[in-house]
Amino acid sequence: MRFTTLLTSAISFGVALAAPAQLDKRYIQEENGINYHVFEHAATGAKIRFVKNSGICETTPGVNQYSGYLSIGSNQNMWFWFFEARNNPTTAPLATWFNGGPGCSSMIGLFQENGPCHFVNGASTPSNNTFSWNNFANMLYVDQPIGTGFSYGTDDVSSTVQAAPEVWRLIQAFYGQFPQYTNRDFGIFTESYGGHYGPEFASYFESQNAAIKSGSISGTNVNLVALGINNGWFDPKIQYQAYIDYSTSNKYNQILSSSQASSYHSSYNSQCGPALSKCTGLTGSNSACENAENTCYQTIEGPISNNGNFDVYDVRAPSNDPNPPETYANYLAQSSVVKAIGAQSTYQECPNGPYSKFSSTGDDSRSLSSTLASVVNSGIRVVIWAGDADWICNYLGGFNVVNALPWSQQSAFANLQLKSYTVAGTARGLYKSLANLSWLQVYAAGHEVPFYQPATALQVFKQTMSKAPLSGT
Template sequence: MLFKLSTALCFVLPALVASLPSQPQGKDVEAHLRGKRSFYEHDGVARTVFEHEATGATIDFVTNSGICETTVGVNQYSGYLSVGTNENMWFWFFEARNSPTTAPLATWFNGGPGCSSMIGLFQENGPCQFYNGASTPSINKYSFNEYANMLYIDQPIGVGFSYGTDPVTSTVTAAPLVWTLIQAFYAQFPQYESRDFGIFTESYGGHYGPEFASYFESQNAAIEIGTVQGQNISLIALGINNGWFDPVIQYKAYVDFSYNNTYKSLISESQHTTYTSTYTSKCLPLLQKCTTTTGSNSACETADDICYDDIEGPLSNANFDVYDIREPSNDPYPPETYVTYLQSAAVVKAIGALSTYAECPNAPYEKFAATGDDSRSFLSTLSTVVQSGIQTLIWAGDADWICNWFGGLAVAEAITFSESAAFKAAAVTNYNVNGVTGGTFKSVANLSWLRVFGAGHEVPYYQPALSLQAFTQTMQKKAISAT
């Protein structure tokens, strides 16, 4: 959603840790050479600790908690990565339900900035969901781990179950910590190192996705020439639904979508004219001073404030849910049953969490706001990712207002790559799932655009079968196609 273990181990490790046997077997040999693994028990729950030599990170996790993923034989791991001094980043990993030893690896990041990826896990594409008002989750047969090994990450520090000191002030400063987490994850679970890797995200993921992908690629290049020590991340796919990519394009889309979407007009023709004029005279010039990622913090923060006050704030101050305009503002959808579940003592204990769950806390968000990160464009970074050949899917539910499909399509058509003209000129056609139309799409080379019918901001919640199909096709390094 878009939203305007270091010290923790010290008290338990000396008394409770037992070292691994001195002769690890099989895959453990490689991991053992790159770090030290040990075990301890906390609050009656067995935990594993792995200290990664290359990055200095420590991973502390619980194996097979029995929470959420109940498919027999499917392993899961949940816990923390200490990516710096008192910087404890939460992760939750689920094996693929099918062929886990050969399935690719994908990560999921929710947006905010400063919102937990447990939103995606429990409300969108994870192994379980809360159906029909139930207080406990049931299996989700359309989970993304039907096809891929899935890693959900709460970042930056302070979001979700992550806790400690938060050094992140922007999208750019978030990327190195996420890379560190992946490196330590590989060291603990070396069987996933050589797998195809995908980044999937939504909302503020329009910032996160391009920057994380670009940073991973730059680190791969540095590893190749020996200036950085680490494991190559075999990045083959990037998927972003209802993303916030480029404010110049997307603030204008707020005005146009409010007037002319397919569900209901939210403003009159005269209001559309007035808001368009306001955008052009007040918002746009300030955004242009905050060009790409090089504008000053003060210029970008000013643009954010004025564009919100004059465009986004007034337009969204009506009786509709900005994440699904078909719903009233006082009844946000989907329901957040999962939050109560994740704050229960039994669940917290079972999964190995060491903090109280916070879905979208203010503190991390405010650090991004202070640098004007929201007003910075990541369109050029996204273009670089597409130019590199990474299979890219830009998609959007068409009932979402906050990161609406008008803006998403305009961004996709503004991406600069060798097939830009062909992509922009291409007509959309029906996107079918087993013969049933669920949206419209177009694909040229390694770039695909998809509009999803009848879906709000959290697309996989509304259209689970379609979402799994689009995810699978993209992770197979294919342009999406109707079935």
């Protein structure tokens, strides 16, 4: 979700070819009563420790799962939970899922959205999710940055750019421990603040692939074929204005009158917009970008979100809406569950610490549109989609961002007409696709699209990971 309220060079995370040869290590280690399989990855200096087949969440016979930590440095422990594909795991692609925030746990996606189990109607224990994305792909869920979810230790990350190298190191170490996945098609899927994470992570992975190919670093190529972002926060200049327009034009809940909208547009033009103009993308000063974030929240986002009793993640519901159910967090607080999965910290869904670090650099106010355009131009299959009942990262803002995206076929894409997107013959949204870029507006879905429309979400995921444009069925 997106909250309402050590820059390192690429080469430093690779290994110079002249470095002395080192050997990977594997062993069993006991820590606080938990026995871990441990893998020390010589190439990155990272260490993975995990438990296998905890019996938690994925109960499909014969489907393996692994949960634990990637440790880097002296006190940085990034939580991951990996599920093999339920079908054809030895040939199925590999995909990662990141929730947003910044600083929100990917256990949200695992338990509320697209993981192997879910909590139906707020049940106290999980049950099988027949629409889990590991029906099709091997799925890796990651809590990042440090301090998020079950991750713990020293958090040195205060921006999207700084987050990317640590995620790359995790994937490199993961390939070292599980070499059978190294040549698989690889996808990055994310939501909300993932409109920042997704483009930057994909771009960084591609730059590392190029450095590996040129011989300037050593490492394992990541066969990145797909990027999917639902209800993403990409470009504040466009999306703060969309807060106003969506509040008057969405079909579910008129939040603002036309006169109120006019007043907010004036505030945008006189305060929020000029402040954002001083935050020049990824290179803008921290102070200018932090000021823009504060100014736009105080003049646009904050006042509108408090204008009436509605849930910013689903405008159809009151602010105390119980869905998606939060009972999974109570489950993850049980000591027996914590021990079984190999967690060493208390679960925190969206802690303030990581979020505050990102706020201190004004990361929220930096546009990732040009980075996203570079990923599209590289030929990777990209789908940008959004549930149409979400306010905080609403579909109107996402639609305007994708139409304005400065890629090679921007004009043709912007002029392309929307078509009905069907799932088993039923209309589930409006979409358009051109070359390797697709857009989809999902009907009757809030911020976490796979929770509201699981069959639609699985179809989108399968098509995108198959390197195909969206198409109705």
